[in-house]
């Protein structure tokens with residue numbers, strides 16, 4: 001980080017922390033509701049959308065949002081009723097979104113190899129603006145507030161969907177609320193960690209928290225915290241060894257999750 | 271008729287993707303405060319009937335009214351007043367809930383949106399836990415209990431809801447003899463003291479509690495007999511002897 005102005009460092013660190021916290025909170029849902037293949041596909045649809053934006057000269061974030069939300073709208077009902085196995089969704093749609101993304105990048109005039117195009121794939125810290133930071137802050141705040149407001153309903157949904165309905169809690173609106181927020185987060189996080197790796201932050205921190213706790217309040221809290229830690233440590237690693245941020249976060253996340261599985265009290269026979 | 275707490279008229283329920291109804295042409299009226307046993311062999315449609323009554327399964331024909339309201343329209347609100355213990359449940363070791371939370375969650379529907387559980391809610395939860403002898407397990411993860419203990423937790427959850435109607439789907443299936451009797455007694459007591467309406471699904475004639483006077487016999491998705499306990503039991507035994 002040597003030689004960087006403090007204001008930039010603060011922006012980067014806060015951006016990483018906010019992305020980590022938002023993804024960690026949402027990841028709790030992604031892990032427990034087994035939405036990971038859906039999230040995976042959404043993140044690539046966001047990438048394709050952003051690439052299309054670059055090709056057409058439209059704000060990439062807008063089309064990334066459209067891509068992610070559209071995927072949620074189309075695949076949500078399919079995933080919700082478990083009509084198609086998750087790996088089928090991923091197997092068919094992941095290559096499609098990836099192919100579209102690359103075609104759009106290819107078509108983008110003069111940007112194919114530019115830093116903004118590569119940033120979509122691998123994440124680029126320096127692409128993050130102050131507006132991005134405020135958007136991330138708004139998003140993380142919205143997610144935290146949503147979880148707080150509807151904690152009961154989310155707890156019921158995450159425990160057992162049928163029993164939630166049995167107790168008189170409607171689950172569908174909350175299921176789609178989660179998909180919608182996940183789409184937003186993926187689209188926003190795209191610039192920070194990249195289309196390929198947003199997904200990791202939606203998975204590892206929450207999966208780590210699930211290794212240690214049974215109490216959902218603690219799981220939410222620690223998932224967010226692990227998200228901050230992974231993203232922050234990834235940022236540090238990326239600076240220290242001049243690695244792409246996304247890859248650095250993946251390295252840290254995998255390491256963290258591996259340690260958690262190894263040390264998990266849930267896996268210890270009592 | 272205004273008094274009937276549950277009223278099914280010509281009801282059929284078809285599972286999604288199936289063509290044959292799992293229950294068909296069901297006419298069933300249950301008065302407030304009744305204790306009814308529903309019996310029948312495997313696949314008779316007992317579970318389907320219970321889930322049609324509380325609206326977890328949408329019926330495909332006919333009309334289902336519970337507490338005077340249409341289940342197809344007011345299912346969610348109605349379910350907050352109907353206790354239900356499902357026959358099948360599977361909670362793996364990683365299920366992120368503690369026993370106390372599971373029981374409390376039974377009340378979430380009646381607590382309603384934007385509200386937090388109050389002291390009253392926690393008191394009901396504690397009472398239900400104690401009634402089923404689960405007080406010591408309250409802080410344990412649900413997934414680490416035995417099948418019988420989990421079934422008791424679901425019973426406690428249904429009772430903590432202070433329901434007007436209790437639907438029990440083979441609630442003794444995971445319990446040992448002693449626990450079976452205790453639970454049967456508990457249900458009988460709640461039925462009597464709180465004039466609770468109880469529908470108890472069993473596949474076994476022996477297990478019908480003494481206080482249950484009406485029996486509905488289901489087979490092949492239809493009601494074959496419905497009436498006083500002795501008569502239906504006799505008809506059932508005769509049919510099985512042939």
Ligand SMILES: Nc1ncnc2c1ncn2[C@@H]1O[C@H](COP(=O)(O)OP(=O)(O)O)[C@@H](O)[C@H]1O
Pocket residue numbers: 285286288292310311312313314315316317318319
């Ligand atoms: N999820 C399902 N999808 C399709 N058919 C089902 C489903 N569940 C039950 N059935 C069918 O509905 C009929 C009634 O089942 P069920 O109500 O579970 O019977 P019981 O509880 O009396 O054993 C059976 O023929 C069964 O095969």
Ligand SMILES: [Mg+2]
Pocket residue numbers: 316317318357439
């Ligand atoms: Mg059954």
